[in-house]
Amino acid sequence: MIPTIWLASYPKSGNTWFRILVANLWSKRDTPVDINVIDSTDSIASGRNPFDQQTLIDSALLTSDEIDRLRPAAYAYAAAGKTLADPEDPCFPVRFVKAHDAYTLTDRGEPIMAGARGAAGAILFVRDPRDVASSFAHHMHCPIDIAIDRMGDRDFCFASAADRLDRQFRQRLLGWSGFAESWLGQHDIPVHLVRYEDMLADTAATALAALRFAGVEPDPARLDRAIAFASIDELQRQEAESGFREAPRKAPSFFRRGIAGGWRTDLTHDQIARIEHDHGTMMDRLGYIRSTVETE
Amino acid sequence: MFSYRVSGLAVASEVGLPGLIPGDPDSVPEVTIRRAPVPIALDGAEAVGPTWQRADNRFLLRIPHIARFLLEGGHTIAFEAEDGAEPQDVAVFLSGSVFGVLLHQRNHIVLHASAVLVGGKAVLFCGQSGAGKSTLAAALGEQGHPLIADDQCAIEIGEDGVPRIQADGRQLRLWEKSIRELGLADRRGDPMRNRLRKFYVDPATASDVPVPIGAIYALVEIRGPEEPGIQQPNVVDATKMLAANAYRPVLVHRLGQRDVYFRGGTAIAATSGIFRLKRRLGFDEVPATIAMLHAHWVDIGLMDSVP
Numbered sequence: 223m224i225p226t227i228w229l230a231s232y233p234k235s236g237n238t239w240f241r242i243l244v245a246n247l248w249s250k251r252d253t254p255v256d257i258n259v260i261d262s263t264d265s266i267a268s269g270r271n272p273f274d275q276q277t278l279i280d281s282a283l284l285t286s287d288e289i290d291r292l293r294p295a296a297y298a299y300a301a302a303g304k305t306l307a308d309p310e311d312p313c314f315p316v317r318f319v320k321a322h323d324a325y326t327l328t329d330r331g332e333p334i335m336a337g338a339r340g341a342a343g344a345i346l347f348v349r350d351p352r353d354v355a356s357s358f359a360h361h362m363h364c365p366i367d368i369a370i371d372r373m374g375d376r377d378f379c380f381a382s383a384a385d386r387l388d389r390q391f392r393q394r395l396l397g398w399s400g401f402a403e404s405w406l407g408q409h410d411i412p413v414h415l416v417r418y419e420d421m422l423a424d425t426a427a428t429a430l431a432a433l434r435f436a437g438v439e440p441d442p443a444r445l446d447r448a449i450a451f452a453s454i455d456e457l458q459r460q461e462a463e464s465g466f467r468e469a470p471r472k473a474p475s476f477f478r479r480g481i482a483g484g485w486r487t488d489l490t491h492d493q494i495a496r497i498e499h500d501h502g503t504m505m506d507r508l509g510y511i512r513s514t515v516e517t518e
Numbered sequence: 519m520f521s522y523r524v525s526g527l528a529v530a531s532e533v534g535l536p537g538l539i540p541g542d543p544d545s546v547p548e549v550t551i552r553r554a555p556v557p558i559a560l561d562g563a564e565a566v567g568p569t570w571q572r573a574d575n576r577f578l579l580r581i582p583h584i585a586r587f588l589l590e591g592g593h594t595i596a597f598e599a600e601d602g603a604e605p606q607d608v609a610v611f612l613s614g615s616v617f618g619v620l621l622h623q624r625n626h627i628v629l630h631a632s633a634v635l636v637g638g639k640a641v642l643f644c645g646q647s648g649a650g651k652s653t654l655a656a657a658l659g660e661q662g663h664p665l666i667a668d669d670q671c672a673i674e675i676g677e678d679g680v681p682r683i684q685a686d687g688r689q690l691r692l693w694e695k696s697i698r699e700l701g702l703a704d705r706r707g708d709p710m711r712n713r714l715r716k717f718y719v720d721p722a723t724a725s726d727v728p729v730p731i732g733a734i735y736a737l738v739e740i741r742g743p744e745e746p747g748i749q750q751p752n753v754v755d756a757t758k759m760l761a762a763n764a765y766r767p768v769l770v771h772r773l774g775q776r777d778v779y780f781r782g783g784t785a786i787a788a789t790s791g792i793f794r795l796k797r798r799l800g801f802d803e804v805p806a807t808i809a810m811l812h813a814h815w816v817d818i819g820l821m822d823s824v825p
Contacts (some may be wrong), residue, residue, distance in 0.1 A: 279579075
């Protein structure tokens with residue numbers, strides 16, 4: 223049986239980049255993997271269709287709370303290798319599964335991500351919240367101030383509308399700070415922290431550490447090739463040519479810039495101050511240096 | 519007992535099942551639904567899923583805090599409500615998820631699809647939940663195409679080799695947003711569950727007899743620069759597409775039904791046609807999708823001319 227590792231992140235923090243890098247690492251082809259066919263990692267944990275397929279239940283007729291009560295069983299089932307086409311030949315050494323869910327409990331007190339039954343560990347991707355803000359606004363097709371509101375709102379969820387069917391389940395994000403806090407604060411599974419900025423500054427070393435956490439020792443030459451095949455230029459080229467099916471429908475593009483520190487020109491002073499006010503404590507903890515002084 | 523006709527089967531049920539076509543109370547039921555004690559687990563289970571177990575011809579499905587369902591031999595369904603769940607909560611799963619499993623258990627070809635009548639034949643739209651099957655069927659209904667089925671389509675290959683679909687189209691099941699966008703508020707019925715904003719909606723017209731299949735479309739959402747269009751895959755890919763669009767592909771695998779779907783797919787590909795319908799998702803895009811379908815129906819002889 224192969225281990226399951228969650229790739230947990232607040233949106234726009236390098237999760238998809240890492241997945242594409244891994245897909246290229248495990249690809250046998252000598253050209254970059256098609257970003258629309260990343261079959262080396264599972265689809266997102268909150269996906270509705272895999273759940274319906276495994277549970278045989280039409281989740282469209284369940285409320286979000288009822289679905290949450292069933293999610294641990296579905297995750298444990300998948301982590302036990304029961305959803306692999308051939309458990310004897312899993313094709314890949316690790317089952318990486320992306321998640322934008324914060325680490326929360328169901329209304330019956332069970333971890334939605336199923337604790338140690340759901341995964342052997344989690345890689346938590348974080349990014350400077352000031353850079354997340356403009357990227358998140360672009361992603362949601364909304365003003366930056368709205369994105370900052372949502373990042374500071376513990377109740378903001380993805381896919382929580384009750385008047386339609388979303389292909390994903392409701393995901394509680396708990397705000398930018400709450401997201402990181404929930405994963406770092408749980409004691410069910412080990413967590414490896416990856417900062418987006420470190421991925422940019424030294425992709426090879428950062429990816430290597432994350433892969434080793436997952437129990438994978440990659441060949442250095444293949445890792446270098448995977449990094450090149452997952453470069454922002456390549457991702458943008460593919461997206462311009464054929465789109466990216468994981469991009470939100472309204473967003474003009476998914477792979478926008480792939481840089482760190484853009485907030486210095488993207489955000490107004492008030493916006494920076496607001497983010498640092500909302501998230502200062504977690505920024506300090508993650509090593510993001512504040513630029514403003516609280517004057518309360 | 520209540521009598522219904524579900525996917526061509528005579529069903530007798532101890533409980534009322536909203537949204538189904540009423541049946542003939544004098545006919546001998548092929549499927550019986552009863553309230554009875556249902557175990558938590560099956561003895562000698564050969565396959566165990568996160569919510570289900572199978573032992574021989576017995577299949578147990580548990581929806582925690584709603585009900586447990588025991589299906590035997592494809593002809594009886596026993597259910598036991600959990601935690602005082604309301605009859606309405608149990609009924610929607612009986613007529614949907616549970617009956618879908620029963621059709622698989624009976625070795626039927628059952629697709630996750632909606633269907634409307636076009637030129638005397640059935641046109642099916644397959645896709646996962648949220649792919650837009652019901653919305654497309656409802657929109658086509660407003661243009662005079664009677665509803666045949668919503669969500670599940672049971673296919674039979676007749677002795678004449680003609681694939682036919684059984685009618686299940688008494689009511690559409692639509693989310694509040696779809697009802698609003700499609701302007702169907704005046705035909706909105708009860709909510710499927712009181713705690714959900716998904717409703718039964720009366721179709722403009724419905725067909726209640728088995729009809730030959732005219733075409734099957736797998737709904738594919740496109741994003742980015744890709745252009746909408748209709749493609750016809752080769753027979754091998756078409757039969758794979760059919761199995762992938764089974765109501766529960768996992769059961770096709772678990773119940774050893776690949777051959778059934780392969781033979782069915784070959785017959786359908788030969789007599790009607792299996793296509794990929796690539797289009798953008800969204801209510802604004804529905805008219806363009808319908809225009810594309812109209813042109814295709816003229817091409818494949820389902821319609822004389824574009825309306």
